[in-house]
Amino acid sequence: MFHKLTHGVTCKEATQLVSKMLDRPLSFGQRVRLRLHLLVCAACSRFERQMRMLRLAMRKYRE
Amino acid sequence: MADPAFGDQINAHRGYLLRVAQLQLRDQDLAEDVVQETLVAALAGSGFSGKSSLKTWLTGILKHKIVDAIRHKQREPQAVASFGSLDAELDIDAFDALFGEKGGWDAPPADWGDPEESLNRHQFMEIMDFCLEKLPPNTARVFMMREVMELETEEICKELTITANNLWVILYRARMALRQCLEQNWFAGKGARD
Numbered sequence A: 001m002f003h004k005l006t007h008g009v010t011c012k013e014a015t016q017l018v019s020k021m022l023d024r025p026l027s028f029g030q031r032v033r034l035r036l037h038l039l040v041c042a043a044c045s046r047f048e049r050q051m052r053m054l055r056l057a058m059r060k061y062r063e
Numbered sequence B: 001m002a003d004p005a006f007g008d009q010i011n012a013h014r015g016y017l018l019r020v021a022q023l024q025l026r027d028q029d030l031a032e033d034v035v036q037e038t039l040v041a042a043l044a045g046s047g048f049s050g051k052s053s054l055k056t057w058l059t060g061i062l063k064h065k066i067v068d069a070i071r072h073k074q075r076e077p078q079a080v081a082s083f084g085s086l087d088a089e090l091d092i093d094a095f096d097a098l099f100g101e102k103g104g105w106d107a108p109p110a111d112w113g114d115p116e117e118s119l120n121r122h123q124f125m126e127i128m129d130f131c132l133e134k135l136p137p138n139t140a141r142v143f144m145m146r147e148v149m150e151l152e153t154e155e156i157c158k159e160l161t162i163t164a165n166n167l168w169v170i171l172y173r174a175r176m177a178l179r180q181c182l183e184q185n186w187f188a189g190k191g192a193r194d
Helices: A002-006 A011-021 A028-040 A042-062 B004-011 B014-025 B028-044 B054-075 B077-089 B092-098 B115-119 B122-134 B137-147 B153-160 B164-193
Strands: none
Touching (some): A028 A042, A042 B054, A042 B122, A042 B137, A042 B164, B004 B028, B014 B122, B028 B054, B122 B137, B122 B164
């Protein structure tokens, strides 16, 4: 089950979901699949942190 | 009317406002006009309560002026052509090279270390500027509307008459390109510089 779910999202798709998440809430299913993927994928977890930092940097751009 | 000191304080942010307007509009003359209007409105108005920073307040005024300018520009026939090139910036597969056939990373993101430390460096913001300049014009425009002006996606779609799907493709592309640019130009050389 776990295996199947994490494999439901590739890294490429995970990056797209992370970007979408910054603009509007994901559906429950998307959220679960993304979380499970991030649990087992260090590269995408890193990507997610970088996207959050990018947002902070843009906020800072203005302050 | 505001006192001269207030005028000086406002003028101190002129450079920043111009940079934001320039990135958004990609038109030096128009950017100058919009900033001028913003400064005039700021001096004339009494809306500054001191609750937010002066810069944030000015950005708020600039936001409205930019949206007006874009709206105005879209009514001009030749401007439609300039914004029509959006399609060329809509290729979601442009970042395919980053991923293998099965959708896994070919070149996984590097460790960026302590983000706080970077954000507090003046030089980091210069690299950020450089990376924003390198984005395709419309991509930068849309990204700035979302991240600096903090417009909601619905508002951006409405102002630019693009679909929600096109919008998320553009934002995704902007983020991917900026991430790559920052990694190459800031984080890669960071270890060596420190």
